[in-house]
Amino acid sequence: MTSRRKTINNEYWDPTEIFMKEYWQEIRALTMRWIRRLSREKFSMLFTLVQPMLFWLIFFGNLFQRAADMQVTQASSYISFLTAGVVVMTVLNNGLAGGVDLLFDKENGFLERLMSTPIHRSSVILSRFIFVMTLTSMQVLVILAVAWLFGVQPVTGLLGVATILFIGMLFGVGLTAISMAMAFSVKSHGDFFSVLGFLSLPMIFLSSALVPLSAMPGWMGFLAQFNPMTWAIDAVRPLILQGWTEALPHVGMVIVVMVMFDALCLYGGARAFRRAIG
């Protein structure tokens, strides 16, 4: 087998080992770049982290505390009902915005510079997934911590929190893929942000984030059933409010739905990427 091996510094390396070593070196370096960029934009980082919990959880949650009917939400407080929604909304917004940096890289030529180096084409994409997923998970933890301050404790404990993060990641992968596909396909960043603005709010309103489906006007409830966000929220909410027995069927279901959703998004994303990069 030695004929297949390459020599580096007089050490024998298996081609697969070299491949993995180089692949990891690229992904690590590219992920570091995203982290550095975020850390240099301190205000942007602060607002990214704080915005969802401040705006949605604290303001919206408290504002509707008395307006919301506990019989309808089936929760001890509106904030406890809303927490699952805010968690998934954060996944939605981060995922849909996940391609923005690549869009700017494409527009200013940095992407071209990256692509002229001998990297595996997928490294750029993977680094972005890793970055968006990590950031989103951190935000979700912050949201759960703030909710906890308002008396919302996930009844399923730490394992439940881990499950919530897992569901968030499953949903986030597909959304980030959509965002990156859009970043590679749009002609200008104006188009990108228009589509983003157009997608985001209807996705939230046509889901069980703010009110349960049963309380919606019929046509909205009907549409909301097909929203992958609804599936994610319906799995996250019992993990926070009810317990494993109620949550498990939903968790099982959302995994199946999300795997299909991700497969679809990744397929579309890969096509857009190949068309743009060649």
Add this chain to the structure above:
Amino acid sequence: MSRAVAIEVSHLGKTYDKIQAVDDLSFQVFTGEIFGLLGPNGAGKSTTLRILITLLHPTSGSAKIFGLDSVKDADRVRQTIGYVPQERAIDRFLTGREHLELLADLYHLSSEAASTRIPHLLKLVELEQHADRPAKTYSGGMKRKLDIACGLLPDPKILFLDEPTLGLDVQSRLRIWDHVRDMRDRGITVVMTTNYLDEADRLCDRIAIIDSGRIKALGSPTELKVGLGGDVVSLTVGEHDRVDALAAAVKNLPAIRAVMIKPNGLDIRVDSPEKALPAILEAANRLTCQLEFIDYHRPRLDDVFIAHTGRSIKDDQPKEDDQ
């Protein structure tokens, strides 16, 4: 003397949305030369460059870089080349050093190799003092130098530069030219695009004039200018009614190729200025024709450009301070 071929482009074509951006292009680049692709915006030079650096696939023909096909062997081509895109291909939040560290990982350098090469490159482009500042604080010239350092990081055999001095001030341009010459002197083959005539003329060893996706002329700037035939003597005549008489007298003198009459004088293309000039002056004297101004110049690259494309490159020239 036959020279080693670094790049072999044959019958290259690229069509986008039914527009023929590059049409049947063939040329060679020799090792160790500065090769310029000169043409107005939209001529097809950037498309050609992008095919050579493997970012675009040609629709017909092929490009080989040291014998490696730009499509089939793209990965190995990328290991032998460095690329300097147009200005702004810089992450404004990263420092100069971080740019180089990122690229070192993307070229799979070991950390030992990176830690010797990066300081060396920063020194080479005179950015040591500014290496740890975010790139958004850099001037245009400094960004360009960082670009070049990035292009040199893989220790390439061929360096591709896309419009290396677009939008730079005069001093920065001259310094970039020095860097480019220095790279050639160290054995790197340089391929660059430009739409500046003076840059092509003074920096490039050989140039291909490209217009509407085709090569209109190919050779060293001197060859192209000599190939045009004849230097130009321009006379401005004091009494405008004497112009025709002077033209008639000059026309049959030795070493004169062509005489063009202008309202206030003559443009005379001459074969050998040593013979032609005294004869022209004598003829003017004989006719007691007062000459107000005499200008003698070799054909310039803009004369070459006009002769081959039928128009001036300046018509499309972007304004320098647009950036």
